[in-house]
Amino acid sequence: MDINLNDLLRKYKSHPYEDHQIKVPHTGTVRLHVKEGQDVTGPSGQWRHRPGTLLYVLEREGNPKRMTSKYTGTVAELRTELEGCFVQAGEPVMVIRHRLNKEEIIDRILREVLYVYAAPQRARYFFTPEVAVAIDKDRAKAFNIRPGDEVLIMSLMKRDSLLAYDGPEGVLYKVYFKHGDLIEQGAPLLGICAPDRLPFVEKVIQRIRTEWDD
Amino acid sequence: MQASQQIYSSPKKTATIFLKNIVKRDKIIIANRGEIAIRIMRACRQLGLDYVVVYTEEDRCSGHVRAATVEKGEDAAFKISNYKDPNEIFSVADHCGATAIHPGYGFFSEDFRFARRATVRNRPISFIGPRWEVIRDLGSKINTKRIAKFLDIPxxxxxxxxxxxxxxxxALAEELFQKQREEGIKRPSILVKASAGGGGMGIEEVTHLDVFRQVYRRIQNYAKRQFGDEGVLIEQCMKDYHHLEVQLLCSRHKEVVHFGTRNCTIQSTGRQKRVEVAPGFDPEYVHYPFDAAKVLDEIVDYSIRLAKEVEYDNVGTWEWIVTRDGKPYLLEVNTRIQVENEISACISRISRQKGPVNLIKEQIRTALGEKLRYSQKHITFEGTSIELRIVAEDVKRGFAPWCGTITRFEFPQEPWLRVYTHVPHDEPYEIPTEYDPNLALAIVWGQDTEEAKIRAKDFLTRTRIEGEDSLGKPIVTNLAYLKQKVDDVLRFL
Structure with a gap:
């Protein structure tokens, strides 16, 4: 798989932003804590243990939940009319315009370099118990996958089925989903790198690190 | 009696007695989806009760949302994050001033903690179902088994x-295999079940002890993932039997009546019911190698005995298996309304009541404290009713669920037929992958079993379902399977 790294970098440099729509996760009464145009920060610290800027408080059943920003960026499209109102689940509250950083650019570009194994259905995905044990953060890059390997469980319509991997053999380089998350059909699940392409991937990462200025 | 008190608790003697006219002031929040939500809405309408429905993003196009908003306006439907989040249900209930919660089936219907929370919170809400103590005691298959044993129920x-x-x-698996071999059973097998499961999910059969561990671990993992409890049950797998149900209705005034029996033997490979028929046996249609009428009386009597013992106080289903030699065994008690309650209602007549029986209506009335106002002698039975569960599934591939968009869904209109569906008729409908691909329930009635069968087949022949999946392949449904299986109803094959 050949990519034009120059073109990709140029594309991201011309528009290095992603808009994240912030929706309430569940019902409740909203109290806004930010203003239009305000800069906010995402979680920080070595383990991302310090929460980001408080965006709003959602109170349900007498329990206030502080909803903090998961992204660093600027508040836009703030819906001030929702202040103090009971809202239904999924109601959009604001947008945060986030400037992509170096690691995120690497992540986006790697999707073009790696073989991406995508979700065959809109479903919840889990690693099989054996694979889940074998894969942890530190060892993931050493995990080999061959066609026919049953690495994932697809939980669809309350039924679990084993998914046999049908891509090229390679090393599991990136996991794009969280255990048990609902994944849209076609969204990436795994990023696989053929062993002979590992040096190329490392080179791409190195070049982005050198050329991208946060 | 002391032993039984350890197994289940008695109702509070100080329970509030509601008066008949209180019912009209209630507002019901329907904490469910699809066809059951539609049937609850219908029952509320018949009782003159106000209601609201909830729905998730995946269900925004479901017929239950549209029906509620068309009848009651936009404020009658609330989007929530998940049907299984109790805080969502209570939050909406408080916001819209609901005074009672109907859980339907599945979700919270047999969750005693939810039922308890509804009734003991700062703003109490009636739970439309049995008392939470009853749900707790009978909701556990294990506890039900203990109570049944105590009452000499098989x-x-x-x-x-x-x-x-x-x-x-x-060790237990080995013991059960040995017991079956001693009884001369040629192909002994056992069932491994998720203890916290229900509705036929999380059950696997084991025919050889050497694969037991593998299945045990699989069910344990499944149970942990789906129910958060990895407890597993093991029991002898009965092979040659019919799956029967007894429909009871009890009130908070210690009244107990039954609405006969159902036969739910025709199930998918995943033990999901597909064709049900009421009554449970029909000796005028099939010859049984045992006294079928006597067995039906027996299971009804046993069910009532258990219901009275625990002071059951709402609708409930006692599930039985009856072997080819006519031996009944109690499986479990479902402390909720069942999908298939309508066929029991369809063959039941209450002599002093106008119009057809609606068990969901009766369930709401009794949960809100009303008396039945009739007794067993007023209930009679007429004809045979068959329920057909229309599902988008591939029966040739182990009943694998089908995902895609339905573009046409048409069925006939007949006086002997009722169809409940949440699938819109006038616009494409994408089946949500979060839930079972159930499309509709058809309830057919006939003067006798033969007529009910002919009508069921006629309905299936005239029903049209079209659609395609994301690859453009045509929809797969179980219509042909149902048509084939109608011939098997009530028979030991």
Whole structure:
């Protein structure tokens, strides 16, 4: 798989932003804590243990939940009319315009370099118990996958089925989903790198690190 | 009696007695989806009760949302994050001033903690179902088994508490295999079940002890993922039997009546019911190698005995298996309205009541404290009713669920037929992948079993379903399977 790294970098440099729509996760009464145009920060610290800027408080059943920003960026499209109102689940509250950083650019570009194994259905995905044990953060890059390997469980319509991997053999380089998350059909699940392409991937990462200025 | 008191608790003697006219002031929040939500809405309408529905993003196009908003306006439907989040249900209930919660089936219908929370919170809400203590005591298959044993009601041999140890499980499995061999059973087998499961999910059959551990671990993992409890039950697998149900209705005034029996033997490979028929046996249609009428009377009597013992106080289903030699075994009690309650209602007549029986309506009335206002002698039965569960599934591939968009869904209109569906008729409908691909329930009535069968087949022949999946392949449904299976109803094959 050949990519034009120059073109990709140029594309991201011309528009290095992603808009994240912030929706309430569940019902409740909203109290806004930010203003239009305000800069906010995402979680920080070595383990991302310090929460980001408080965006709003959602109170349900007498329990206030502080909803903090998961992204660093600027508040836009703030819906001030929702202040103090009971809202239904999924109601959009604001947008945060986030400037992509170096690691995120690497992540986006790697999707073009790696073989991406995508979700065959809109479903919840889990690693099989054996694979889940074998894969942890530190060892993931050493995990080999061959066609026919049953690495994932697809939980669809309350039924679990084993998914046999049908891509090229390679090393599991990136996991794009969280255990048990609902994944849209076609969204990436795994990023696989053929062993002979590992040096190329490392080179791409190195070049982005050198050329991208946060 | 002391032993029984350890197993289940008595109702509070100080329980509030509601008066008949209080019912009209209630507002029901329907904490469910699809066809059951539509049937609850219908019952509310018949009782003159206000209601609201909830729905998730995946269900925004479901017929239950549209029906509620068309009848009651936009404020009658609330989007929530998940049907299984109790805070969502209570939050909406408070916001819209609901005074009672109907859980339907599945979700919270048999969750005693939810039922308890509804009734003991700062702003109490009536739970439309039995008392939470009853749900707790009978909701556990194991506890039900213990109570049944205490009352000399026959139950299936196997574990009577959840097993968490693989060694213990294997020892019991070995014992059950040995017992069957001693009884001369040629192909002995056992069932491994998720203890916290229900509705036929999380059950696997084991025919050889050497694969037991593998299945045990699979069910344990499944149970942990789906129900958060890895407890497993093991019991003898009965092979040649019919699956029967007894429909009871009890009130908070210690009244107990039954609405006959149902036969739910025709199930998918995943033990999901597909064709049900009421009554449970029909000796005028099929010859049984045992006295079928006597067996039906027996299971009704046993069910009532257990209901009275625990002071059951709402609708409930007592599930039985009856072997080819006419031996009944109690499986479990479902402390909720069932999908298939309508066929029991369809063949039932209440002599002093106008119009057809609606068990959901009766369920709401009794949960809100009303008396039945009739007794068993006023209930008679007429004809045979068949329920057909229309599902988007591939029966040739192990009943694999089908995902895609339905573009045409048409069925005939007949006086002997009722169809409940949440699938819109006038616009494409994408089946949500979060839930079972159930499309509709058809309830057919006939003067006798033969007529009901002919009408069921006629309905299936005239029903049209079209659609395609994301690859453009045509929809797969179980219509042909249902048509074929209608011939098998009530027979030991």
């Amino acid at each position: 139950v299936i041999p196997g574990s009577d508490e959840p097993i968490y140890s693989e060694i213990e499980a294997e």
